[in-house]
Amino acid sequence: MASAAEADAQNNAGPSDLDAFREEVREFLAANFPPELRGKSNILSSVEEAGEEGPAEKAWRLAMGEKGWGTPTWPKEYGGGGLTRKQARALEEEMAKVGAWNPIGGMGVMMLGPTLLEFASEEQKHEHIPPICKGEIRWCQGYSEPNAGSDLANLQTMAEDKGDHYLVNGQKTWTSGGQWADKCFCLVRTSRADKHKGISFLLIDMHAPGVEVKPIKMISGMSPFCETFFTDVQVPKENLVGEEGQGWTIGKKLLQHERTNLSGGGALAALNAQPLHKVAERYIGLDESGKLADAELRVRIADFEMRWNAFLLTARRAMEESKAQGGVSEISSILKKAGTKLGQERAELMIEIMGYRGLGWEGEGFEQKELDGTRAWLFGKATTIYGGSTEIQNNIIAKRILGMLDHQ
Amino acid sequence: MAVLNEEQEMLRDMAREWTRNEHPVGAWRKVRDAGQPFDADAWGEMGEMGWAGIIIPEEHGGTDFGWLSLGLVIEELGKSLAASPLVPSALAASAIVLGGSDEQKAEYLPRLATGELIxxxxxxxxxxxxxxxxxxxxxxxxxxxxxxxxxxxxxxxxxxxxxxxxxxxxxxxxxxxxxxxxxxxxxxxxxxxxxxxxxxxLAAGGDDLAQKILDRARVLTAAEMLGMCQAVFDTTLDYLKQRVQFNQVLSSFQALQHRMADLFTELEMARSAVEGGLQAIDSGFAVSEAAALAKARANDALHLISREGVQLHGGIGMTDEYDVGFFLKRARVLEAAWGSSSHLRDRYAAMKGY
Missing domain, CATH: 2.40.110.10 (Butyryl-CoA Dehydrogenase, subunit A, domain 2)
Structure with a gap:
């Protein structure tokens, strides 16, 4: 983010300043992080229902929100931490040391906040960013429609200019976490004259009259996505971000944040999980020479783990390059495609390793971990489809990175 | 590309300029056509530029710039298939750096650093x-x-x-x-x-000296292969942008675009693994794993890219007149060097205890 880069340039914190900052963090954690929450991260993912927030969780969220450290590099004036990258890294490390986790997250942090910082007016920034920094508001994304999936710009939800407000009518789909969200950042059509330039970026209150949400039951048995219907919903004019017709530009920029997080999120999930070969040791066992008893699967697991490590190295390199260049690195374009494919391969290998126990749906005879794995495998099919399918990613790589012409 | 320091950037740019201007693939073609297996003049120039001494300590006539630096140069040489003994000679030098006595170092390293001894x-x-x-x-x-x-x-x-x-x-x-x-x-x-x-x-290197040398051989060979991957990819992309069929350049066909996107992904993942291997040697951390990873990824990426490179060039990709066939043939030799992917996967699993 530009603000952090600027802050880095202005405040090239030397080692001694950083030590002082670390001391501040340690004191803050000692005073505010409830030890009983150690390692129990229950950060609200956008696709899970909010669990009951206990008093300790709430106190921790409020304390971090007050400091702005849940969004450490965002500017202080909007409720962020105003930290340099070095300080943010130090904060992360100090938190990890005591098993503390960031209680502020979700789509507001991952996607909307960075977009608002770039495109919103001062008034909008002051209204919408602080609640994100404090973890008070859950946002959802209103992009896809029944006839606007990969061809997103074909969206038809209409926002009609009624003087002091827009009157919104239309249907969104695959609204992640729509049933639990307070607000929605939405791509709407303000003009039918031009496919791309007729799109605007609008913030809509999910509790407003005329908003209806229906969860969609998926093959995993879960309902992480919704259909969202807008019927004569009145949206104040001041909720338009940027200019009318600028929505496609803003919306695409936001997708870049989404893709970075989607691949990164997959990577993090697997980092926390047991290595595949450990799972295999348990279900398959080792032979007398100390090798996995299924020779063919052993090799495929090794191949997977090596490619997975190459992916992690690539994600790290993309981050380092982006930092050094002060802009998104070219190879960020492959992270979503590569990370989601590997994530799915991993889930399929898990089933192969566990046999029938990897296919349990519910009830007795299965460990909870095994049942969770089944659902994760099925839910994971979404990852190569949402956020720009793998095929769309390939188009983007070919056109923007490799400079190949528009296909016919 | 890993984030480089100033010295590494200069070295890489120098190697890039030299291969592009003085030693493109055409230079190797001439050497080959003359029936020679190596390019003696080119090796002389490399010696003058100090490349043979990049991983040799200064006290023995080298520059001690490290493995990432050497890898950058090797990658550039891989792009033009430069027929030089830089990789094996640097590996020989590293064996002496790791396991030689003071006398052995003083005896051989200065001559290896200038390129006078191969x-x-x-x-x-x-x-x-x-x-x-x-x-x-x-x-x-x-x-x-x-x-x-x-x-x-x-x-x-x-x-x-x-x-x-x-x-x-x-x-x-x-x-x-x-x-x-x-x-x-x-x-x-x-x-x-x-x-x-x-x-x-070489008595000073400890029990695992041979393994350490092998690790370095894998990583450095992988760096050469990375350069070859990049060259074949770039040449193929360039060809697709020029070749017209059905009144369109081939690069406008989605079937080809998606294949190139796949190759690009494999190439970049291999780059991360190779650079990770070079950095692991410089830092001394988990070198054996990083080396197996670097070589296996370079093997698989180059195998795929060299096959697709020929296919995407069509018939002319099979002619001796086009460079892509040189890369295909060199690729298989290097894939076999210091461990095929199957050997490395087995080794990786064994290192991880399964």
């Missing part, structure tokens, strides 16, 4: 790399055994030889006979018979 590794005894099991043995300072498919063998003045009880230095001379092995890459390979050849042990 070294190479003689480890494998068969057509497939199978690790560290060998039958070559040493009695009373005399080494006897047969080493197969030794790279850059005919000009080497110094052999780093793996024997049953350790790694030895053998100078070219008495008790050594070479038999040329002409392979598809048209480079300088030979089988070497050592028959009571005078040998000095």
């Amino acid at each position: 070294g190479t590794l003689a480890f494998d005894e068969g057509p497939r790399h199978t690790g560290l099991k060998v039958s070559t043995s040493v009695h009373d300072g005399r080494l006897t055994g047969t080493k197969a498919f030794v790279h850059e063998a005919s000009r080497a003045g110094l052999f780093i030889v793996l024997a049953q009880d350790g790694v030895y230095l053998v100078e070219k001379g008495k008790g050594i006979s070479l038999s040329k092995r002409a392979m598809v890459d048209m480079r300088d390979h030979a089988e070497i018979d050592f028959n009571d050849a005078p040998a000095q042990k």
Whole structure:
């Protein structure tokens, strides 16, 4: 983010300043992080229902929100931490040391906040960013429609200019976490004259009259996505971000944040999980020479783990390059495609390793971990489809990175 | 591309300029057409530019710029298929840096650093790399055994030889006979018979010296392969943008765009693994794992890209006139060097305890 880069340039914190900052963090954690929450991260993912927030969780969220450290590099004036990258890294490390986790997250942090910082007016920034920094508001994304999936710009939800407000009518789909969200950042059509330039970026209150949400039951048995219907919903004019017709530009920029997080999120999930070969040791066992008893699967697991490590190295390199260049690195374009494919391969290998126990749906005879794995495998099919399918990613790589012409 | 320091950037730019202007693939073509397996003039220039001494300490005539720096140069040379002994000679030097006595270092490193002396590794005894099991043995300072498919063998003045009880230095001379092995890459390979050849042990490197040398061989070979991946990818992309069929450039066809996007992904993942391997050697952390990873990823990426490169060029990709065939042939030789992907996957699993 530009603000952090600027802050880095202005405040090239030397080692001694950083030590002082670390001391501040340690004191803050000692005073505010409830030890009983150690390692129990229950950060609200956008696709899970909010669990009951206990008093300790709430106190921790409020304390971090007050400091702005849940969004450490965002500017202080909007409720962020105003930290340099070095300080943010130090904060992360100090938190990890005591098993503390960031209680502020979700789509507001991952996607909307960075977009608002770039495109919103001062008034909008002051209204919408602080609640994100404090973890008070859950946002959802209103992009896809029944006839606007990969061809997103074909969206038809209409926002009609009624003087002091827009009157919104239309249907969104695959609204992640729509049933639990307070607000929605939405791509709407303000003009039918031009496919791309007729799109605007609008913030809509999910509790407003005329908003209806229906969860969609998926093959995993879960309902992480919704259909969202807008019927004569009145949206104040001041909720338009940027200019009318600028929505496609803003919306695409936001997708870049989404893709970075989607691949990164997959990577993090697997980092926390047991290595595949450990799972295999348990279900398959080792032979007398100390090798996995299924020779063919052993090799495929090794191949997977090596490619997975190459992916992690690539994600790290993309981050380092982006930092050094002060802009998104070219190879960020492959992270979503590569990370989601590997994530799915991993889930399929898990089933192969566990046999029938990897296919349990519910009830007795299965460990909870095994049942969770089944659902994760099925839910994971979404990852190569949402956020720009793998095929769309390939188009983007070919056109923007490799400079190949528009296909016919 | 890893984030580089100023010195590394200069070195990379210098190598890039030199290969582009002085030593493109056409230079290798001329050498090959003349029936030579190597380019003596080019090696002289590399020596002058200090490339042979990049991983040699300053006190022994090198610059000690490190492995990432050396890898950057090797990658550029891989792009133009420069027929130089830089990789094996640097590996020979690293064996002495790791395992040589002070006398051995003083004796050999300065000459290796200038390029005046060429070294190479003689480890494998068969057509497939199978690790560290060998039958070559040493009695009373005399080494006897047969080493197969030794790279850059005919000009080497110094052999780093793996024997049953350790790694030895053998100078070219008495008790050594070479038999040329002409392979598809048209480079300088030979089988070497050592028959009571005078040998000095590299005694200071510890029990895992041979493994350390192998790790470095894997990473450096992978760096050359990375350059080849990049060159084939770039050439193929360029060709697709120029070739017109059905009144359209080929690059406008989605079936080809998606294949190129896949190749680009494999290429970039291989780059991360190779750079990670070079950085691991510089930092000394988890080198064996990083080395297996680097070579396996480079193997698989280059295998795929060299096949697709020929296919996407169509018929002319199979002609000797086009460069892409050179890369295909060199690719398979390097894929076999210091461990095929199957060998490395097995090794990786074993290192992880499964």
